[in-house]
Amino acid sequence: xxxxxxxxxxxxxxxxxxxxxxxxxxxxxxxxxxxxxxxxxxxxxxxxxxxxxxxxxxxxxxxxxxxxxxxxxxxxxxxxxxxxxxxxxxxxxxxxxxxxxxxxxxxxxxxxxxxxxxxxxxxxxxxxxxxxxxxxxxxxxxxxxxxxxxxxxxxxxxxxxxxxxxxxxxxxxxxxxxxxxxxxxxxxxxxxxxxxxxxxxxxxxxxxxxxxxxxxxxxxxxxxxxxxxxxxxxxxxxxxxxxxxxxxxxxxxxxxxxxxxxxxxxxxxxxxxxxxxxxxxxxxxxxxxxxxxxxxxxxxxxxxxxxxxxxxxxxxxxxxxxxxxxxxxxxxxxxxxxxxxxxxxxxxxxxxxxxxxxxxxxxxxxxxxxxxxxxxxxxxxxxxxxxxxxxxxxxxxxxxxxxxxxxxxxxxxxxxxxxxxxxxxxxxxxxxxxxxxxxxxxxxxxxxxxxxxxxxxxxxxxxxxxxxxxxxxxxxxxxxxxxxxxxxxxxxxxxx
Amino acid sequence: xxxxxxxxxxxxxxxxxxxxxxxxxxxxxxxxxxxxxxxxxxxxxxxxxxxxxxxxxxxxxxxxxxxxxxxxxxxxxxxxxxxxxxxxxxxxxxxxxxxxxxxxxxxxxxxxxxxxxxxxxxxxxxxxxxxxxxxxxxxxxxxxxxxxxxxxxxxxxxxxxxxxxxxxxxxxxxxxxxxxxxxxxxxxxxxxxxxxxxxxxxxxxxxxxxxxxxxxxxxxxxxxxxxxxxxxxxxxxxxxxxxxxxxxxxxxxxxxxxxxxxxxxxxxxxxxxxxxxxxxxxxxxxxxxxxxxxxxxxxxxxxxxxxxxxxxxxxxxxxxxxxxxxxxxxxxxxxxxxxxxxxxxxxxxxxxx
Numbered sequence: 001x002x003x004x005x006x007x008x009x010x011x012x013x014x015x016x017x018x019x020x021x022x023x024x025x026x027x028x029x030x031x032x033x034x035x036x037x038x039x040x041x042x043x044x045x046x047x048x049x050x051x052x053x054x055x056x057x058x059x060x061x062x063x064x065x066x067x068x069x070x071x072x073x074x075x076x077x078x079x080x081x082x083x084x085x086x087x088x089x090x091x092x093x094x095x096x097x098x099x100x101x102x103x104x105x106x107x108x109x110x111x112x113x114x115x116x117x118x119x120x121x122x123x124x125x126x127x128x129x130x131x132x133x134x135x136x137x138x139x140x141x142x143x144x145x146x147x148x149x150x151x152x153x154x155x156x157x158x159x160x161x162x163x164x165x166x167x168x169x170x171x172x173x174x175x176x177x178x179x180x181x182x183x184x185x186x187x188x189x190x191x192x193x194x195x196x197x198x199x200x201x202x203x204x205x206x207x208x209x210x211x212x213x214x215x216x217x218x219x220x221x222x223x224x225x226x227x228x229x230x231x232x233x234x235x236x237x238x239x240x241x242x243x244x245x246x247x248x249x250x251x252x253x254x255x256x257x258x259x260x261x262x263x264x265x266x267x268x269x270x271x272x273x274x275x276x277x278x279x280x281x282x283x284x285x286x287x288x289x290x291x292x293x294x295x296x297x298x299x300x301x302x303x304x305x306x307x308x309x310x311x312x313x314x315x316x317x318x319x320x321x322x323x324x325x326x327x328x329x330x331x332x333x334x335x336x337x338x339x340x341x342x343x344x345x346x347x348x349x350x351x352x353x354x355x356x357x358x359x360x361x362x363x364x365x366x367x368x369x370x371x372x373x374x375x376x377x378x379x380x381x382x383x384x385x386x387x388x389x390x391x392x393x394x395x396x397x398x399x400x401x402x403x404x405x406x407x408x409x410x411x412x413x414x415x416x417x418x419x420x421x422x423x424x425x426x427x428x429x430x431x432x433x434x435x436x437x438x439x440x441x442x443x444x445x446x447x448x449x450x451x452x453x454x455x456x457x458x459x460x461x462x463x464x465x466x467x468x469x470x471x472x473x474x475x476x477x478x479x480x481x482x483x484x485x486x487x488x489x490x491x492x493x494x495x496x
Numbered sequence: 497x498x499x500x501x502x503x504x505x506x507x508x509x510x511x512x513x514x515x516x517x518x519x520x521x522x523x524x525x526x527x528x529x530x531x532x533x534x535x536x537x538x539x540x541x542x543x544x545x546x547x548x549x550x551x552x553x554x555x556x557x558x559x560x561x562x563x564x565x566x567x568x569x570x571x572x573x574x575x576x577x578x579x580x581x582x583x584x585x586x587x588x589x590x591x592x593x594x595x596x597x598x599x600x601x602x603x604x605x606x607x608x609x610x611x612x613x614x615x616x617x618x619x620x621x622x623x624x625x626x627x628x629x630x631x632x633x634x635x636x637x638x639x640x641x642x643x644x645x646x647x648x649x650x651x652x653x654x655x656x657x658x659x660x661x662x663x664x665x666x667x668x669x670x671x672x673x674x675x676x677x678x679x680x681x682x683x684x685x686x687x688x689x690x691x692x693x694x695x696x697x698x699x700x701x702x703x704x705x706x707x708x709x710x711x712x713x714x715x716x717x718x719x720x721x722x723x724x725x726x727x728x729x730x731x732x733x734x735x736x737x738x739x740x741x742x743x744x745x746x747x748x749x750x751x752x753x754x755x756x757x758x759x760x761x762x763x764x765x766x767x768x769x770x771x772x773x774x775x776x777x778x779x780x781x782x783x784x785x786x787x788x789x790x791x792x793x794x795x796x797x798x799x800x801x802x803x804x805x806x807x808x809x810x811x812x813x814x815x816x817x818x819x820x821x822x823x824x825x826x827x828x829x830x831x832x833x834x835x836x837x838x839x840x841x842x843x844x845x846x847x848x849x
Binding site for chain 2: 071267301304325326328334336340341342343344345346347351355356358359362365366367373
């Protein structure tokens, strides 16, 4: 029996058609992927199913019964649960208290009874839950599990997972996959929203592809390849780019890091005697499970974190004690992992683009607006940013915001580019564009330090791969000689 | 059943413009209830409140007189808030400026007013900036919350004034209501219209508003202030010296509030009294909020508050309501406008059932 049938769903927002006559069916005991680029209409469709939006036209059937869902409350009553990337848990309450919060019957709160029921349900579904732990003490993966459990606890039979792996580290992804497979075997219908092909191929039974609000098709996993899916998703053949092999040449060392150690905000040793160098025209990829010191290393080299000891030489000049202003001045371009730490959301695209080099757009202390507009219009055209210079930057999509950041840094032709998670959360088109830009910069002679949790990205772009684990560099391997297994082992802390 | 839901939604530009006006309207509707409870006809009351003061030349000028210090405290607070520095101390900085003005007025004598008045203004500015200095340094060096420290400094200056008026600057003119000696003619602010209280401070205040507007929108420093204000981390990341920027903003803000104090002494009172301000600095916070931190919008906002303060007296005279009606309207307006700003980020949607 089909758990969910959505017929001819159409939803428009003003001029934009987010879903156009979409048909979507999920069977019981199935993990069904909803695949598409950012803005393809995946989330809109699911928000309609969960009652956050109302469709302009179309019908929804759950277990063969026609339903009207006009609020999440209705959806929950119909047995639909949704787990978003942003968790709705109160961090200083326990798991039990969080789960009982959504129950709306009775006046008195019976914690011991609720705790019992939670444990029973947990046992029934085979999901480990620690009922007495404060939510703030849970890891991201555990919080997500509580969210999933919350839906089950409210008797959901259909579970919508909105890009569930985006917030997880690799081990947590494995655990999530295990949980989902377990639920599938118990007859749950699971909708898995994603734009990551490999995940979809690993876990899902069927895949529905959306593009620009249209349903492109539903396919069985065993009948398709990643390449075919990619083609359905982006509507073109080419997918993925990789580094041209380049000759080993004796090039000038641009960045030379020696015995760098640093303490993080919590007082832990985040970087432990790190040493490496990057030559002109070289891309050094730093691979590692998130939280092993990548952020701190990027911050230390960007002037945002003062190292405890060690030296950082940029073209022979010591920069480990420099402020961000000084780092910018010597010609280092930085693209941090959190876009919000480098753009002022409420300011315009133009104001953000010139922020690092405002002195050049200033005459006697006065802002030269004409000069700013000239450069911004040029960069917007060059980098294919879909925005006007006067738009507030927060109104841009992730991909366009990243392109704007890239434009801000790259038009200066920096000799060293420090870039963290450049394509995280971006769709295939923007990802490809940004990777090409980084390769182009290296070709033009820039040294690039690339931090990424996406191993494909590391392998596609890097000349050499450094693996970081618990604040130490485990090894640095030329990418031509490196294998995924080898890097994976090093990331997990296995010794050479 | 009709249900409503609040959902996050960035409002179109016109909503941002309408918000202050809508807030004013709602404030008056609620005030009407209070008026009716006190057996006063609201329509009559609002006539005396908002229309009557504008109908006679004398009270019209009085509105401008009342607005003068509010222009300055309003723009002072706007400048600080726009830079992300929550200066609650305009009140104290204004009194510091007034104290300096009274002191200068006692010392500077026998020179032209064109020399004396600039000295008053500079003195007021420096005193206000000085009073803003300690919280600003604590903020920049030790991240001490400026909301607390600037507020506390307001009380410190009151006791300092009390000390001066009952000690070194004691006069016998008005026992029970201590005041400092009268300032010299050289430091008395020139009247804009003879035989009224409207003085040159009004023009100076408008010029300062224009200067602040220019600073914030056209200069590099202003750009850096705005960036530090709404995105401190990003501002630091992109090489802006955030601490220096905030320090400058805090001192300028204090200085401008200080000028307001010096102008009150030089143009209105001619001596220092303990009750010189009575909340002009705090009203500046409401004005800045009503203006959405836009310096130019401070002009109509402050005029409106000048009208409220004048109108409260006129209602009181005509209908016997307490003079505190003005304060009630001001306080209510702040609460409602803060609530109304929610509509910049959210909208209410009807849920079909």
